[in-house]
Amino acid sequence: MNPIQQHIEGLRAAAVLAVVVNHAWPSLLPGGFAGVDLFFVISGYLIGKHLMEDIRADRLSFWAFYAKRIRRLFPSLATVLVATWVIGYYLYSASEFISLGRHTIASVFFSNNFLLWTEAGYFDALAETKPLLHLWSLGVEEQFYLIAPFVLWWGSRARTVNIFWVVRLGFLSLLTLLFASDIHANSSFYLLHTRFWELAAGVLIGYFELHWSALANATLKPSRTHVRELCLYGLTLIFTALLGLLATDNAKSPVHYAALVLLLFVGAGVFYLARIYGTATWLSQFVGDDRCRSCRWLNPSGLVAAVFIVWGFVASNPRDWPGVETFVPVAGAAILLALSATTLVNRLLSFKPLVWMGGISYPLYLWHWPLLVYWRASGMPTDSWHIALVVACAIGLAWITKVMIEDPVRFGSKVTKRPRLIAVLGGLVFAGSLGATTVALNGLSSRFPPEVRALAEWSETDPDKAWRVGRCYYYLHEVEAFADDCTPAKRTGVPRILLWGDSHAAHLYTGLIAESNERFDIVQWTSAGCPPTSSPLIGEGLNCAKRRAFALAELKRLSPDQVILSGAWVRYSRSGNSLESISSRVSETVVLLQDAGVKRILLVGPGPVWKDSLSIDLFRHMASRRGGEVPRRFGEVDSDIKHLENSLKTVARTRAIDYLSVLEILCNDQGCITLGDGIGPRPDLLFRDRDHFTESGSRYVVEHGRQIIFGQK
DSSP states (O other), X not given: OOHHHXXXXXXXXXXXHHHHHXXXXXXXXTTGGGHHHHHHHHHHHHHHHHHHHHHHTTOXXXXXXXXXXXXXXXXXXXXXXXXXXXHHHHHXXXXXXXXXXXHHHHHHTTOXXXXXXXXXXXXXXXXXXXXXXXXXXXXXHHHHHHHHHHHHHHTOBTTBOOOHHHHHHHHHHHHHHHHHTTTTHHHHHHSGGGTHHHHHHHHHHHHHHHHHHHHHTTSSOOOHHHHHHHHHHHHHHHHHHHHHHHSOOTTXXXXXXXXXXXXXXXXXXXXXXXXXXXXXXXXXXXXXXXXXXXXXXXXXXXXXXXXXXHHHHHHOOGGGOSSGGGXXXXXXXXXXXXXXXXXXXXXXXXXXXXXXXXXXXXXXXXHHHHHHHHHHXXXXXXXXXXHHHHHHHHHHHHHHHXXXXXXXXXXXXXXXXXXXXXXXXXXXXXXXXXXXXHHHTGGGGGGSOHXXXXXXXXXXXXXXXXXXXXXXXXXXXXXXXXXXXXXXXXXXXXXXXXXXXXXHHHTTHHHHHHHHTTSSEEEEEXXXXXXXXXXXXXXXXXXXXXXXXXXXXXXXXXXOSEEEEEOOHHHHHTXXXXXXXXXXXXXXXXHHHHHTTOXXXXXXXXXXXXXXXXXXXXXXXXXXXXXXXXXXXXXXXXXHHHHHHHHHHHHHHHTTOEEEOHHHHHEETTXXXXXXXXXXXXXXXXXXXXXXXXXXXXHHHHHHXXXXXXXXX
């Protein structure tokens, strides 16, 4: 292995270790997910350089390129997909297994990122419950591999590589990220259009490395049109960075502003280089020519790049990813790839244990996440030592996969020849057939005893009707006004109650209507992720400012007799809001309502939060016992929820308003109530997922809190 390959393997090791640590112990490396972005830069560099070398030698073959990709990626992927399916067969409920089947099929076609994008939403299952979630990045890379050869070939003539189409697409991708990532967060995270620039950065470094001599000696000069185009790119980056710096936001992290400053310097550098392109030997130093290894600025540049990467790992915010902050670790990776392998940081990356870890980085990335997901789902201990055992197991499986599967398929072995390509494809087809069978046979629920099967197949009916979705309840990115029937006309002598909040207000509506028995008019203003507060909370939806402005403006005109404030307080607490912050926002809102003349205010406290969902938690409990009756009480309330309850109770007591304790209605020392009074073939569960009531749950809570809610028995 030559020195360049060694330090690249070391950089791969840093990337995969960052991702694994972030997934195993998130608090240790909060921004470790940025390791995926390092992978993108490395992949762009290696693949782009390989393609450009083939173009220069006039030996580019699309078939040969894709055959190499198949032998490199398919064997390990097929192995992990089959193993994941087998474990899921014994551990997952029908609905979970169907979801796993869909993701297996999507992964076979390298389109799992598209499936995850379509699934993303307020009621999507937690990331920690999807064993193939991490394969979204593999989809992004493969989609790039489909595009890159044709883009480089299309712009190249007579063995001369034309990089400008890659630069153009990369620049458009970067602008899309900077201006649209907040608006379309899910697509920005999962899809190629906001990640292409990271891979393009790697291709650009590879181009510089291959053409440094021609660039430095001005024998390869761009046309005037290209120079003007580069100047435009530089000025646009400068303008974008200045715009971001002027739009100050105290909620943004230091990495955010560091990225903007870095973007400003890059824009100025692009503009400057475009003006002097081909006239200075500085370009040869930039790409790290070995003859310039003694240049004084090379080692400091490597150290700065390492700081960029480490800082990105430590201080990046997942809520803003990908975004401006992504520019910091990506720039660090690009600089290290551009510098000579003999610089200090790259020599450190060539340390043999790191090189070894980089060699198994691909199968390690594939193995670690399913093992962590299944370990946590099985109810095993999740302390640091047990998680370390899971990580060690992933490393061992990655090494075995590389030695016994990946390398023999790619290069053959002393015992066997390389298998034919059709056999390699067959492994992935087999994995896909398992996924298709799972979906076609409705999750293979027959694998469970009859008494467990009801929970394994349990699914709640669509809440759209119960919550009046699209009329009185809207999802995160919907901005439509509430329908007229959400605010019924005032009836003489009939008290009017305003139900204001997010989904935790919407799920009370069914119970309120059933118990009010037309003695009250219920007004429903509910939106996903929008707390019923007069000022914002961390983690709320993008459209909440408009919803809040509407509610505060309409309150005086509405003149409700009572306002019910209900929010997903636990979700906001776990999104970074302190108890003091939540209590302060609620208290401010109560004062505002009291000043507006509202006679009665009811604050609804938090309820229990299940690990995966109530049905799945109960299923795992009963499956481990191979049957039995569904327990009437189950689980326990986390301590942070109890602290939140006490904090909100204090607000209610201080402001002299009513308080409905969902925890006191549902939970005690023996657990929380799981079942309503419904009799039928399917369990009458009170929760449809982790924390939202079913219609039965809504009726149960409102019925048992009737005296507090309506002020009467």
